[in-house]
Amino acid sequence: MDITRRELISTIAKAGVPAAVAVTVGAGSLQAETENIPVPSAAVGLLYDASICIGCKACESACAEANDTPPDTRGDALHQAPTDLNDLTRNIIKLYKPEDGSPASFVKRQCMHCLDPACAAGCPFQALHKDPETGIVSWTAAECIGCRYCTITCPFHVPRFQWKGFNPRVTKCELCSHRLEKGLKPGCTTVCPTGAVIFGPRTVLLSEAKRRIKNSPGRYYQERVYGETDNGGTQCLYLARVPFDKLGLPELGPESVPARTLRWQRRLYQYFALPALLYVGLVQVIRKSLKGHEHEAHEREKETGLRAQL
Amino acid sequence: MRRTHALILLTNWRRATLGFVLSSSRLPTQVHEGISDYDSRGNAVRRKALMSKQPTIAEHLKASGVSRRSFLQLCSVLMATAPLGLALTSKGSVQLVAQAIGKTKRPSVIWLHFQDCTGCTETLLRTSAPDVAHLILDVISLDYHETLMAASGAQAEAALRSAIADNAGKYVLVVEGAIPTRDDGVYMQMGGRPAVQVVREVAAQAAAVIAIGSCASWGGVPSADPNPTGAVGVDSVVSGKPIVNLPGCPPNPYNLLALVLEYVTMGRLPEMDEFSRPKFAYERVIHENCPRRAHFDAGRYAAAFGDEGHRKGWCLYKLGCKGPITHAACSTRHFNEIPGVWPIGIGAPCVGCTEKGVVWRMGTFETVPIHLATPPDTYPPIYSGAGGIKVGAAALVGAVAGAVGGATWVASQRFPSSAEAGVARVAVDRAHAEKLKASSGKQTDKPTDKKED
Numbered sequence: 044m045d046i047t048r049r050e051l052i053s054t055i056a057k058a059g060v061p062a063a064v065a066v067t068v069g070a071g072s073l074q075a076e077t078e079n080i081p082v083p084s085a086a087v088g089l090l091y092d093a094s095i096c097i098g099c100k101a102c103e104s105a106c107a108e109a110n111d112t113p114p115d116t117r118g119d120a121l122h123q124a125p126t127d128l129n130d131l132t133r134n135i136i137k138l139y140k141p142e143d144g145s146p147a148s149f150v151k152r153q154c155m156h157c158l159d160p161a162c163a164a165g166c167p168f169q170a171l172h173k174d175p176e177t178g179i180v181s182w183t184a185a186e187c188i189g190c191r192y193c194t195i196t197c198p199f200h201v202p203r204f205q206w207k208g209f210n211p212r213v214t215k216c217e218l219c220s221h222r223l224e225k226g227l228k229p230g231c232t233t234v235c236p237t238g239a240v241i242f243g244p245r246t247v248l249l250s251e252a253k254r255r256i257k258n259s260p261g262r263y264y265q266e267r268v269y270g271e272t273d274n275g276g277t278q279c280l281y282l283a284r285v286p287f288d289k290l291g292l293p294e295l296g297p298e299s300v301p302a303r304t305l306r307w308q309r310r311l312y313q314y315f316a317l318p319a320l321l322y323v324g325l326v327q328v329i330r331k332s333l334k335g336h337e338h339e340a341h342e343r344e345k346e347t348g349l350r351a352q353l
Numbered sequence: 354m355r356r357t358h359a360l361i362l363l364t365n366w367r368r369a370t371l372g373f374v375l376s377s378s379r380l381p382t383q384v385h386e387g388i389s390d391y392d393s394r395g396n397a398v399r400r401k402a403l404m405s406k407q408p409t410i411a412e413h414l415k416a417s418g419v420s421r422r423s424f425l426q427l428c429s430v431l432m433a434t435a436p437l438g439l440a441l442t443s444k445g446s447v448q449l450v451a452q453a454i455g456k457t458k459r460p461s462v463i464w465l466h467f468q469d470c471t472g473c474t475e476t477l478l479r480t481s482a483p484d485v486a487h488l489i490l491d492v493i494s495l496d497y498h499e500t501l502m503a504a505s506g507a508q509a510e511a512a513l514r515s516a517i518a519d520n521a522g523k524y525v526l527v528v529e530g531a532i533p534t535r536d537d538g539v540y541m542q543m544g545g546r547p548a549v550q551v552v553r554e555v556a557a558q559a560a561a562v563i564a565i566g567s568c569a570s571w572g573g574v575p576s577a578d579p580n581p582t583g584a585v586g587v588d589s590v591v592s593g594k595p596i597v598n599l600p601g602c603p604p605n606p607y608n609l610l611a612l613v614l615e616y617v618t619m620g621r622l623p624e625m626d627e628f629s630r631p632k633f634a635y636e637r638v639i640h641e642n643c644p645r646r647a648h649f650d651a652g653r654y655a656a657a658f659g660d661e662g663h664r665k666g667w668c669l670y671k672l673g674c675k676g677p678i679t680h681a682a683c684s685t686r687h688f689n690e691i692p693g694v695w696p697i698g699i700g701a702p703c704v705g706c707t708e709k710g711v712v713w714r715m716g717t718f719e720t721v722p723i724h725l726a727t728p729p730d731t732y733p734p735i736y737s738g739a740g741g742i743k744v745g746a747a748a749l750v751g752a753v754a755g756a757v758g759g760a761t762w763v764a765s766q767r768f769p770s771s772a773e774a775g776v777a778r779v780a781v782d783r784a785h786a787e788k789l790k791a792s793s794g795k796q797t798d799k800p801t802d803k804k805e806d
Contacts, residue, residue, distance in 0.1 A: 121670070121726060121729075122726050124729050137733050138735075291736060
């Protein structure tokens with residue numbers, strides 16, 4: 044079908060105007076809304092110092108024991124050797140070993156217990172929820188519908204789905220809340236031989252982390268605590284000598300994932316501008332289509348002498 | 354005097370006679386009571402002597418001329434070599450241990466042999482710190498032991514009877530060897546009586562029964578298939594008495610020593626597991642403390658006897674080592690006080706001799722499951738990836754997509770194209786119009802006219 048010059052210009056204009064408006068509206072929202080995410084009153088967490096971790100994996104065994112999970116031996120059937128967090132592994136020690144021989148580092152991965160957890164924001168039924176007092180993000184079987192949104196929304200890729208099983212669970216570190224109730228510490232922190240991971244109130248851990256940075260200038264990467272503001276702040280804090288993103292801790296900025304999503308969502312619907320434009324565009328399409336149909340009906344009537352039925 | 358006795362016993366223990374042992378053990382009592390003569394069988398005199406007043410270990414040592422210093426040395430050796438977890442040796446200082454032992458009366462021990470190889474006795478005789486002389490002369494009163502006595506026949510029988518009568522209800526019975534039960538126990542006779550009858554009689558008067566070795570614990574080698582004699586352990590034929598099992602083939606003699614000392618000084622048996630094995634020696638599996646554990650965690654295994662890994666002392670798991678399922682303290686307390694002298698230490702896989710369901714039940718080279726797996730010394734990378742796409746899966750998805758696409762194309766060919774459809778529709782309409790025109794001129798006039806307009 045031949046496209047006339049007029050039609051081309053018209054189409055471009057019709058499509059381009061909403062896009063231009065969207066860009067204009069969106070541009071106004073590029074500046075993050077720095078909403079203060081409240082820190083729970085009794086927020087507890089972990090402080091992991093990768094620079095003193097020796098990679099003994101005692102925390103891995105202790106975690107499995109504390110949570111009564113069988114060791115993940117799916118690797119060689121002899122060792123508890125998971126390759127990543129999974130349905131049996133809530134806590135794992137990984138190794139960053141650069142090819143060029145620059146310093147290597149271990150990293151302990153578990154739930155970060157974000158101040159504004161993306162998993163809870165993504166969960167349609169609040170199966171994942173943040174405790175208002177301790178700030179521990181935990182999962183409730185009764186609320187879960189198995190949609191696995193949490194596994195996708197988490198920027199740290201922490202919640203894991205139990206793919207095998209008739210009544211699958213979502214597994215993640217819950218800071219051993221069952222042990223905290225009994226006055227015990229999380230399993231991983233009870234066995235660490237070097238004190239690389241410690242448990243405590245978030246404020247105390249944060250000041251301890253800053254104390255370490257202050258006492259050892261130049262030791263820590265960027266001299267900052269990962270989790271102080273990252274992703275809106277997390278309750279599990281990290282210190283390391285190597286870039287955090289090399290350890291699987293992405294640079295997310297101070298805005299949490301749910302906050303960012305919410306900001307874009309609000310902009311899209313601001314003044315109802317984009318829906319209105321979409322409506323106009325749809326009307327145009329329908330009108331053009333109707334016009335074509337009328338033309339065809341007219342042609343047929345001329346040919347056959349019969350009036351179109353519709 | 355004690356030194357001389359000990360020397361003779363150690364250098365020439367096979368010739369040590371019952372009379373020798375008994376006279377040594379009775380020595381302080383005799384000194385106390387002033388009894389100097391006794392008949393060759395010694396029954397009447399000894400009974401009178403022992404029942405009159407039993408000396409404590411401290412009194413016995415003093416009477417024997419053993420210095421306080423030597424006794425403290427013995428106690429420090431005990432503290433150093435006895436297993437962990439004992440109430441006795443976990444006392445703070447040597448003095449406290451010496452105090453606890455010193456005020457204890459030497460326990461009377463009766464040792465019976467049944468279907469055995471005497472390996473358990475042999476291993477006890479090879480203990481040198483404290484040596485067997487210390488043990489049977491100073492710490493316990495070994496009143497009947499068939500290997501260590503010269504008496505035989507009626508004399509031995511009489512010795513057993515008097516040993517029972519002297520300390521009825523107070524002695525410790527140590528049983529070595531399995532007890533045959535098939536055909537009313539005819540496969541082993543002692544003095545004309547079946548073994549099962551003997552063990553029941555002696556156990557009836559005992560304060561506690563210690564089953565030493567795997568045979569006495571559950572049957573051991575004699576009970577291996579097809580078990581022609583119906584061999585069983587002590588706890589299958591004796592009831593109503595506290596029974597402690599010290600399985601092992603042979604067991605470490607320190608376990609017996611520690612058990613006896615714990616019992617006589619603390620007055621109670623140590624904590625035991627479900628198979629009546631004292632936890633201080635049998636709570637953990639060999640694998641947990643194995644000197645070759647690092648090789649296991651690193652994935653370095655000997656694959657065949659004499660290969661490179663075997664010669665380098667790598668893990669013996671793949672050669673059938675039963676360490677991961679065998680509860681024993683062998684990996685921390687080696688034999689004969691020589692470091693490295695134990696099966697795995699000399700390159701022989703553990704056969705699981707302390708476990709009823711393992712030794713002589715499982716294949717020697719059969720590998721065992723790891724019940725409580727622990728992390729290896731390798732690490733996963735930071736980004737493990739979400740798993741690649743497998744060729745089979747890609748092929749399957751491609752096949753399905755191809756089938757759907759192909760079916761769609763074939764189906765679409767069965768429908769006329771839009772141009773053809775338009776032509777057909779116009780043709781139908783035209784035919785219809787002509788038909789209407791033919792049937793009724795008036796009725797068809799209108800559209801025709803309109804068309805012409």
